[in-house]
Amino acid sequence: xxxxxxxxxxxxxxxxxxxxxxxxxxxxxxxxxxxxxxxxxxxxxxxxxxxxxxxxxxxxxxxxxxxxxxxxxxxxxxxxxxxxxxxxxxxxxxxxxxxxxxxxxxxxxxxxxxxxxxxxxxxxxxxxxxxxxxxxxxxxxxxxxxxxxxxxxxxxxxxxxxxxxxxxxxxxxxxxxxxxxxxxxxxxxxxxxxxxxxxxxxxxxxxxxxxxxxxxxxxxxxxxxxxxxxxxxxxxxxxxxxxxxxxxxxxxxxxxxxxxxxxxxxxxxxxxxxxxxxxxxxxxxxxxxxxxxxxxxxxxxxxxxxxxxxxxxxxxxxxxxxxxxxxxxxxxxxxxxxxxxxxxxxxx
Amino acid sequence: xxxxxxxxxxxxxxxxxxxxxxxxxxxxxxxxxxxxxxxxxxxxxxxxxxxxxxxxxxxxxxxxxxxxxxxxxxxxxxxxxxxxxxxxxxxxxx
Numbered sequence: 001x002x003x004x005x006x007x008x009x010x011x012x013x014x015x016x017x018x019x020x021x022x023x024x025x026x027x028x029x030x031x032x033x034x035x036x037x038x039x040x041x042x043x044x045x046x047x048x049x050x051x052x053x054x055x056x057x058x059x060x061x062x063x064x065x066x067x068x069x070x071x072x073x074x075x076x077x078x079x080x081x082x083x084x085x086x087x088x089x090x091x092x093x094x095x096x097x098x099x100x101x102x103x104x105x106x107x108x109x110x111x112x113x114x115x116x117x118x119x120x121x122x123x124x125x126x127x128x129x130x131x132x133x134x135x136x137x138x139x140x141x142x143x144x145x146x147x148x149x150x151x152x153x154x155x156x157x158x159x160x161x162x163x164x165x166x167x168x169x170x171x172x173x174x175x176x177x178x179x180x181x182x183x184x185x186x187x188x189x190x191x192x193x194x195x196x197x198x199x200x201x202x203x204x205x206x207x208x209x210x211x212x213x214x215x216x217x218x219x220x221x222x223x224x225x226x227x228x229x230x231x232x233x234x235x236x237x238x239x240x241x242x243x244x245x246x247x248x249x250x251x252x253x254x255x256x257x258x259x260x261x262x263x264x265x266x267x268x269x270x271x272x273x274x275x276x277x278x279x280x281x282x283x284x285x286x287x288x289x290x291x292x293x294x295x296x297x298x299x300x301x302x303x304x305x306x307x308x309x310x311x312x313x314x315x316x317x318x319x320x321x322x323x324x325x326x327x328x329x330x331x332x333x334x335x336x337x338x339x340x341x342x343x344x345x346x347x348x
Numbered sequence: 349x350x351x352x353x354x355x356x357x358x359x360x361x362x363x364x365x366x367x368x369x370x371x372x373x374x375x376x377x378x379x380x381x382x383x384x385x386x387x388x389x390x391x392x393x394x395x396x397x398x399x400x401x402x403x404x405x406x407x408x409x410x411x412x413x414x415x416x417x418x419x420x421x422x423x424x425x426x427x428x429x430x431x432x433x434x435x436x437x438x439x440x441x442x
Contacts, residue, residue, distance in 0.1 A: 051396075052407060052440050052442075053358075053396075053405060053407045053408055053437045053438070053440060054359075054395075054396035054397075054405060054408065054437075055395055055396065055399060055405055056395070057395065070392060073394075073395045073400065075400040076400055076401075078401075079401070080401075081399035081400055081401050081403065082399070082400065
């Protein structure tokens with residue numbers, strides 16, 4: 001069975017399918033809470049929620065949403081309070097789970113997501129007073145553990161950019177060389193970029209893709225340097241970037257016209273795919289609508305691990321689309337949901 | 349001394365289904381010590397009502413004997429024996 005977890009501004013929906021073409025939708029789970037982060041790992045679901053009255057929370061289900069258990073809160077040790085969980089990332093070790101949160105910080109769990117501890121090395125980084133907040137808040141929104149070396153973790157935050165640790169989180173260094181910050185006097189600072197999302201392939205972890213606040217980049221050296229791959233796209237603005245589950249050179253992007261015009265160009269809903277690491281791009285539109293005057297947020301696009309790969313995205317207008325053939329054709333999974341904040345897919 | 353907390357419907361599942369919780373507090377008691385006692389019994393209520401610094405959630409109101417605590421002394425508002433703490437979500441959300 002294929003499962004697609006859809007986190008929205010007002011709850012979680014779970015879609016299931018035998019063939020990834022016809023989907024059954026179940027929800028809302030946790031109605032009236034923002035579901036801003038989802039980890040979906042076999043039958044284990046871990047979600048970060050935030051209620052406008054009662055604050056953030058962390059919930060887990062071991063039976064695909066039939067029952068839920070509220071986990072211990074993610075607490076800052078002092079002088080800060082958790083506002084929202086932006087990212088939940090499982091690792092090769094089922095006990096190790098990371099949470100990227102607002103305000104910008106990283107937490108780590110060593111018991112499968114039951115209790116989390118602040119990664120002090122990043123929180124105490126001397127750059128932290130200079131990390132800024134975008135419209136969505138200041139957050140670590142991306143966590144990419146190295147698939148083969150648990151001491152290496154890459155995170156991205158808005159604003160601040162990409163940071164890496166090579167020693168298990170004790171020390172962190174910025175990794176933004178080549179990434180532009182057009183809104184700063186120095187367009188290529190050491191840090192301070194508004195990186196929207198980064199993606200890496202587990203089989204080739206030094207290859208990464210980055211969607212910036214204007215700019216789409218590739219790194220082939222683990223983030224030492226970044227090079228633009230935006231030339232073949234209709235726009236270099238957007239939020240989501242996703243790498244194919246089996247082919248590191250295949251990458252997906254959902255371009256929006258510009259910072260000041262956050263719609264797909266011409267209102268034409270289109271996922272763009274590159275099969276050569278971003279050198280060239282193809283618009284994928286079969287089954288996708290015109291007059292799509294909405295946007296796709298940074299975690300609202302994902303792939304599954306099936307063969308051929310499934311690709312999924314949801315919009316701020318509450319529509320969710322799925323492709324069972326690597327993006328060639330698309331079907332609508334859901335309409336009229338609240339704003340889609342994140343999607344995650346798995347075969348269970 | 350005894351005080352009573354009135355729990356709104358939306359939070360009762362985190363309080364074992366109770367609409368009313370009686371607390372036995374040492375004197376002098378404040379709203380903050382009452383919340384400490386309440387959430388010691390019902391830990392899921394804690395982050396619903398205040399963050400990890402103890403700051404009250406912005407859109408949750410706490411009426412102490414009919415007066416919202418932010419017009420009094422906030423979490424330091426002194427409680428009289430028999431005080432009633434009524435927890436009410438404020439108007440918020442979209």
